[in-house]
Amino acid sequence: MRTVSEDISEFDRRVASELSISKPSEQRTAQVQSIDYDKFLNTQLPPRQTLLAPWLPMQGLAMIHAPRGGSKTHVAHGTAWAVATGTGFLRWKVADDVGARRVLLIDGEMPGVLLQERLARVVGRSGFTPPEPLFLRIAASDLVRDGLPDLADPASQQFYADVIADADLVIVDNLSTLCRGLKENEADSWTPVQNWLLAQRRAGKSVLVIHHGGKSGAQRGTSRKEDVLDTVIALRKPPDYQADQGARFEIHFEKARGFYGPEAEPFEVRLAGDAWQESEIKSGDDIDTLTALRKQGLSVRDIADRTGLSKSSVARKLGADE
Amino acid sequence: MNAPVDALTHALTTTRRLIVSASSPQDRMRALYAGAKHARDFAARDVVTEQFADLARSMGLVPGFGRAADETLSHVLSWAYRDKDPFGKRAA
Numbered sequence: 335m336r337t338v339s340e341d342i343s344e345f346d347r348r349v350a351s352e353l354s355i356s357k358p359s360e361q362r363t364a365q366v367q368s369i370d371y372d373k374f375l376n377t378q379l380p381p382r383q384t385l386l387a388p389w390l391p392m393q394g395l396a397m398i399h400a401p402r403g404g405s406k407t408h409v410a411h412g413t414a415w416a417v418a419t420g421t422g423f424l425r426w427k428v429a430d431d432v433g434a435r436r437v438l439l440i441d442g443e444m445p446g447v448l449l450q451e452r453l454a455r456v457v458g459r460s461g462f463t464p465p466e467p468l469f470l471r472i473a474a475s476d477l478v479r480d481g482l483p484d485l486a487d488p489a490s491q492q493f494y495a496d497v498i499a500d501a502d503l504v505i506v507d508n509l510s511t512l513c514r515g516l517k518e519n520e521a522d523s524w525t526p527v528q529n530w531l532l533a534q535r536r537a538g539k540s541v542l543v544i545h546h547g548g549k550s551g552a553q554r555g556t557s558r559k560e561d562v563l564d565t566v567i568a569l570r571k572p573p574d575y576q577a578d579q580g581a582r583f584e585i586h587f588e589k590a591r592g593f594y595g596p597e598a599e600p601f602e603v604r605l606a607g608d609a610w611q612e613s614e615i616k617s618g619d620d621i622d623t624l625t626a627l628r629k630q631g632l633s634v635r636d637i638a639d640r641t642g643l644s645k646s647s648v649a650r651k652l653g654a655d656e
Numbered sequence: 657m658n659a660p661v662d663a664l665t666h667a668l669t670t671t672r673r674l675i676v677s678a679s680s681p682q683d684r685m686r687a688l689y690a691g692a693k694h695a696r697d698f699a700a701r702d703v704v705t706e707q708f709a710d711l712a713r714s715m716g717l718v719p720g721f722g723r724a725a726d727e728t729l730s731h732v733l734s735w736a737y738r739d740k741d742p743f744g745k746r747a748a
Contacts, residue, residue, distance in 0.1 A: 515723035
């Protein structure tokens, strides 16, 4: 048994050793450099690939937003499983030359039992499994006694370093619960989160952020969030949606960097039993439909595009009703 | 002649000195973590954790931990007790 003085000596030695090992060594020493344009154009850069084509780029940042009960988690889990198994989800595919990639799902909201139930359904529906179980790992707030650290706090972000280290895709579900210090309407408070997202991208990772939609149908809070994102997806309830239809929603690409045309067209999906069904978005042009679309935050132009009516007709009908 | 001290008191005194001499909030947190980690066998867990939490508060460290300050402090001390590194891999 050691004496107190031996304990003290050993303490001093270990603490000194630990702190000398971890002296700051990451302060920037290199100057910012530039490169001539012709050299830059002739530089061989790796082609940009997608983890889930067309919308989730490798080393990319994406957001999915929807109102409460808007099936955000369905899409988050489906995306996680598709990337971890190297397969696909809905009409989106993982390219053969990309294959299965490691995914970390950070859940800040869902009770553990419900999360387990939801994931079990995704696994059951799939028929595929990842190459190894560690291709999909879960960090859930409900499974940690003290909850998960605040991602909006720079001092707390480092607690995620170990768990994120091996992941190719990090899914943050969702901003409100994992970025508790974020004041959603203040652009400045977004900066620490944005810096963290950009750091993940520099480290070669993709991040998918799940966020609540506001009453207007847009994502909640400052639009500055969208600046650094490659893709923003809005999930909206169809105007004729009934509560007993469960997971039925429309997928709209509000920001689509690097893809366009048919790939960026909106579509509707519905979970029927254990299978997802896709369809084109159809819409009537009666006043109830127009009003429902307006309440979802669609502009007159969006409603006109969707219904086939002219903008003036939409405005006139809505004007008479509003 | 100096009065004899127990190991935990020595650890707290040394950690306080290290925190004072640290030049950044990050280094102050590392000093707190290192002290708590290597003092974890000097008393029962709740005693060590409470003493180091009090040290952090008395030195004004906690507000520097950001908005989730109490939670961050709790994490640092919890990870120190479990000998786990909360700071992640550092650049070489």
